[in-house]
Amino acid sequence: MSGTPTETLPSPSADAPRADATRGVVRKVMVGTLLGALVMAALTFYADARGMGRALASLDLRYFALALALATSNYALRFVRWQYYLRCVNVRVPWQRSARIFVAGFVMSVTPGKLGEVFKSMLLFESDGVPLARTAPIVLAERITDLIALVTLAALGSLAFPQATAAALLGGGTVLALLTLVGVRPLGDLALRVAARLPLIKRIAPALEHALESLRSMLRPSALLTTSLLAVVSWSLECAALFALVHGFPGLHITPLSATFAYAAPTIVGALAMLPGGVGLTEVGMTGALLEVCGGAITRASAGAITILIRLATLWWAVLLGLVALFAFRRYDVGSAQHRDTSVTR
Numbered sequence: 001m002s003g004t005p006t007e008t009l010p011s012p013s014a015d016a017p018r019a020d021a022t023r024g025v026v027r028k029v030m031v032g033t034l035l036g037a038l039v040m041a042a043l044t045f046y047a048d049a050r051g052m053g054r055a056l057a058s059l060d061l062r063y064f065a066l067a068l069a070l071a072t073s074n075y076a077l078r079f080v081r082w083q084y085y086l087r088c089v090n091v092r093v094p095w096q097r098s099a100r101i102f103v104a105g106f107v108m109s110v111t112p113g114k115l116g117e118v119f120k121s122m123l124l125f126e127s128d129g130v131p132l133a134r135t136a137p138i139v140l141a142e143r144i145t146d147l148i149a150l151v152t153l154a155a156l157g158s159l160a161f162p163q164a165t166a167a168a169l170l171g172g173g174t175v176l177a178l179l180t181l182v183g184v185r186p187l188g189d190l191a192l193r194v195a196a197r198l199p200l201i202k203r204i205a206p207a208l209e210h211a212l213e214s215l216r217s218m219l220r221p222s223a224l225l226t227t228s229l230l231a232v233v234s235w236s237l238e239c240a241a242l243f244a245l246v247h248g249f250p251g252l253h254i255t256p257l258s259a260t261f262a263y264a265a266p267t268i269v270g271a272l273a274m275l276p277g278g279v280g281l282t283e284v285g286m287t288g289a290l291l292e293v294c295g296g297a298i299t300r301a302s303a304g305a306i307t308i309l310i311r312l313a314t315l316w317w318a319v320l321l322g323l324v325a326l327f328a329f330r331r332y333d334v335g336s337a338q339h340r341d342t343s344v345t346r
Contacts, residue, residue, distance in 0.1 A: 051301030052308075055249060059309070063248025067241035067313040075103070075318065077234035081145070081227050082120075085138040088218045093128050100329045101127070106322030109315055110279065117142070127333045141218040141227070147271065149231035150264045153239060157261025239263045242310050246290075249302055258293035262286060263310070279315075283307050 082102045083095070093101075105120035121135040218227075243259035246252050254262070266285030273281050290303040 051299065052305045055299070055302045055305040056309075058250055059245075059305070060248045060250075063244050064309060064313065066244045067310065068317060070237045070241040070244065071314045071317055072321075074234045074237040074314075075106075075321070077230055077237070078142070079103075081142065081230045081234075082138070084223075084227060084230075085141060085218055086135070088223060089134050089138070091124070091130055091135060093124070093130075097127060097329075097333050100325045100333060103321050103325035104329050106318040107326055109318050109322065123329060123333075127329070137218065143271075144219070145224070145227045145231040146235065147268070148228045149235045150268050150271075152228075152232055153235060153260050154264035154268060157239075157257050157259075157264055159257055235264070236260070238310075238314050241313055242306070245306050245309050245313070246294075246298075249306070252294070252298055252302060254290075254294055262289040262293050265289060283311060286310070 079099060079102050083098060086092070086098065101120050101123045104123060105117040108117045108119045118132075118136050118139045120139070121130070121132045124130040124135055125132055218224075239260040240256075242263040243254060243256055246254040246259065263286065266282045266289055269285050270279070270282030287300075287303045287307045290298060290306060291300065294303075
């Protein structure tokens with residue numbers, strides 16, 4: 001992919017205040033990690049520590065490796081979507097730097113609804129001077145298409161578990177409301193005018209108007225169909241990771257539809273609850289879903305062990321990759337941007 005922009009982007013100057021995009025990131029990750037550790041400890045207590053230990057010891061580690069590979073493939077497809085969205089808002093950066101920025105955003109996976117991934121926009125500003133108002137709407141577009149994908153997958157999975165379609169219906173209603181607000185221009189403009197009267201919103205109303213226009217360009221029908229299909233395929237890979245993990249335990253079996261529901265529905269609940277990374281509700285919901293869809297074929301200890309492993313293979317694996325990518329970004333991309341600034345001042 002070419003590194004030449006289609007339009008001139010403002011370069012951060014040496015004497016202009018540079019955004020400290022990594023300020024507070026370590027603290028947020030530590031808080032999320034602590035919360036995750038507390039949830040894992042509570043889940044272990046609930047599931048019987050000894051029984052969970054025996055279950056984990058029986059796992060064929062090749063299935064955990066497969067789950068990691070499937071989760072990583074999900075990230076690769078989501079990067080394709082990220083690149084598509086950047087093109088929608090006429091932003092071009094070298095794909096290697098774009099990849100580092102995209103993966104670095106995973107460190108904010110432990111923020112409510114993953115909306116902290118707007119951190120990617122801050123990194124784009126820091127390296128290439130791309131205005132935040134242009135790319136920040138990408139994060140919301142990603143969350144909308146993720147929700148569309150998860151609702152679709154939960155609905156498909158509920159064919160095997162029809163008693164619990166409430167999460168899919170709730171997610172579907174949220175998606176419809178967001179799409180209506182963005183897609184129906186008079187309604188969106190009205191909401192923006194009403195919001196602009198609020199003291200905290202008034203100052204940033206022009207930026208919000210620009211962001212809304214960017215979001216509309218990303219959610220036009222053709223773009224929405226393309227990105228939603230990508231999201232369905234990518235999230236189905238994480239459902240497949242859960243399917244693989246269950247079969248990594250001797251004597252345990254689950255159907256593809258049941259695995260899809262057991263992963264997608266609790267993920268929707270965790271996202272809509274706006275908890276950091278969905279931590280807490282997602283784990284409880286997934287453990288309960290596994291017990292229900294597998295009937296008496298799975299013990300509480302095994303369900304708890306599977307839940308911990310799938311969260312390690314998806315959420316926490318992503319955070320780890322994000323930290324590595326952030327380190328690489330700080331070393332290679334910020335340094336090169338500062339070098340370019342120095343060259344300009346000379």
